[in-house]
Amino acid sequence: MRLHRNLVLAVMDALYHIFNDDVYADKQIAQTLKRDKRWGSHDRGFIAETTYDIVRWKRLYAEIAEISEPFKRDELPRLFAVWATLKGISLPDWGVFEGTPTRRIKGRFDELKKTRAIGQSIPDWLDELGQKELGAMWDVEIAALNQQAPVVLRANTLKTTPAKLRQRLLDEQIVTKLLKEYPDALELEERKNVFATSVFKEGLFEVQDASSQEVARMLDVQPGMRVVDACAGAGGKTLHLAALMENKGNVVAMDIYQNKLNELKRRARRAGAHNIETRLIDSTKTVKKLHSKADRLLIDAPCSGLGVLKRNPDAKWKLQPEFIENIKKTQAQLLRDYAKMVKPGGKMVYATCSVLSSENEQQVSAFLDSQEGAGFVFDKEKKIYAHQSGYDGFYMALLERANT
Numbered sequence: 521m522r523l524h525r526n527l528v529l530a531v532m533d534a535l536y537h538i539f540n541d542d543v544y545a546d547k548q549i550a551q552t553l554k555r556d557k558r559w560g561s562h563d564r565g566f567i568a569e570t571t572y573d574i575v576r577w578k579r580l581y582a583e584i585a586e587i588s589e590p591f592k593r594d595e596l597p598r599l600f601a602v603w604a605t606l607k608g609i610s611l612p613d614w615g616v617f618e619g620t621p622t623r624r625i626k627g628r629f630d631e632l633k634k635t636r637a638i639g640q641s642i643p644d645w646l647d648e649l650g651q652k653e654l655g656a657m658w659d660v661e662i663a664a665l666n667q668q669a670p671v672v673l674r675a676n677t678l679k680t681t682p683a684k685l686r687q688r689l690l691d692e693q694i695v696t697k698l699l700k701e702y703p704d705a706l707e708l709e710e711r712k713n714v715f716a717t718s719v720f721k722e723g724l725f726e727v728q729d730a731s732s733q734e735v736a737r738m739l740d741v742q743p744g745m746r747v748v749d750a751c752a753g754a755g756g757k758t759l760h761l762a763a764l765m766e767n768k769g770n771v772v773a774m775d776i777y778q779n780k781l782n783e784l785k786r787r788a789r790r791a792g793a794h795n796i797e798t799r800l801i802d803s804t805k806t807v808k809k810l811h812s813k814a815d816r817l818l819i820d821a822p823c824s825g826l827g828v829l830k831r832n833p834d835a836k837w838k839l840q841p842e843f844i845e846n847i848k849k850t851q852a853q854l855l856r857d858y859a860k861m862v863k864p865g866g867k868m869v870y871a872t873c874s875v876l877s878s879e880n881e882q883q884v885s886a887f888l889d890s891q892e893g894a895g896f897v898f899d900k901e902k903k904i905y906a907h908q909s910g911y912d913g914f915y916m917a918l919l920e921r922a923n924t
């Protein structure tokens with residue numbers, strides 16, 4: 521691979537802002553990519569993937585390069601040089617890379633990777649938490665969560681089928697494979713910008729990880745039902761629910777952020793999903809109005825996001841232990857408050873994109889032991905580990921409200 525100066529400079533500039541200005545990697549990369557219209561898909565792919573990779577391995581690379589935060593601009597070429605050296609990419613003879621100690625980089629890598637927190641490039645507190653909650657499995661799980669996420673699409677069955685979508689994508693030079701165990705899913709064989717396709721603009725698919733596609737299915741919705749998606753966000757799962765309901769019945773999509781619901785409405789229009797209604801939760805009344813009204817309820821709870829580190833590697837550096845402690849309190853509260861929306865005989869799914877038991881099984885069991893959970897029975901649960909599925913880490917539990 522030949523390195524191009526303007527692309528390498530763009531990567532280092534993006535890294536500078538991600539590491540020093542507290543901006544999210546995806547936002548910064550989107551911003552950087554807008555800078556030069558001449559960049560083709562290959563160039564854009566290089567900038568995005570290299571930046572994500574260096575963010576993912578920040579701790580390990582910084583230890584190898586013997587630099588520490590806050591990184592100064594003139595130190596970033598050293599991080600880049602570590603990335604290139606470990607990938608086997610020859611560095612060009614630019615001044616900033618002069619004197620790169622290639623042998624020392626490889627030697628330090630072999631030595632440092634023996635310590636898990638450094639080798640897997642995570643903060644010490646996170647390593648301790650993972651070990652405490654997952655035990656011996658943490659080793660393989662964190663290694664899997666450090667792999668780049670595959671790109672998975674969900675065919676919008678309101679408009680197409682996975683097989684027809686596959687053909688339409690092929691017409692646009694995008695090669696995908698159907699995934700046997702995930703009825704609506706297609707996985708890209710090679711990374712491409714799928715958002716630029718006409719197929720996307722026609723609303724024939726959404727990008728949604730395979731594990732995430734299991735959540736709406738677990739809720740067992742039927743056309744004609746009244747379904748509440750209480751933490752709908754921008755609607756990844758709302759759209760799936762609407763499709764499973766064949767546009768019949770009603771999905772009430774709720775969130776505490778109007779901007780997310782606005783984005784959901786835009787996506788619903790593109791998808792041709794007409795059975796979705798959004799409601800902003802701006803007081804307890806919004807939820808009270810729906811008490812005992814829902815045939816099905818989805819609580820896709822806010823969480824640590826530890827199951828989706830593959831696609832959000834900067835979360836490793838932005839997450840704080842106090843945030844996880846607080847979000848667990850929110851999860852417990854949401855279960856107790858929102859479960860009241862389920863009608864007798866109705867069902868609900870509690871889901872997170874976390875692999876921590878304290879955000880998952882333990883929340884469900886505490887809820888079932890609480891006064892509000894007394895009328896519910898546990899039906900089933902599924903915990904998806906990234907190292908077993910190859911996709912995101914997820915948890916989902918199905919509970920049923922007794923008929924009395």
Ligand SMILES: C[S@@+](CC[C@H](N)C(=O)[O-])C[C@H]1O[C@@H](n2cnc3c(N)ncnc32)[C@H](O)[C@@H]1O
Pocket residue numbers: 750751752753754755756757758774775776777780801820821822823854
């Ligand atoms: C895991 S995300 C949802 C992702 C979304 N369901 C999807 O599939 O794209 C959790 C969502 O919960 C929302 N949230 C946070 N606190 C909430 C609350 N008290 N009530 C309802 N939603 C809340 C967040 O704004 C966020 O959009």
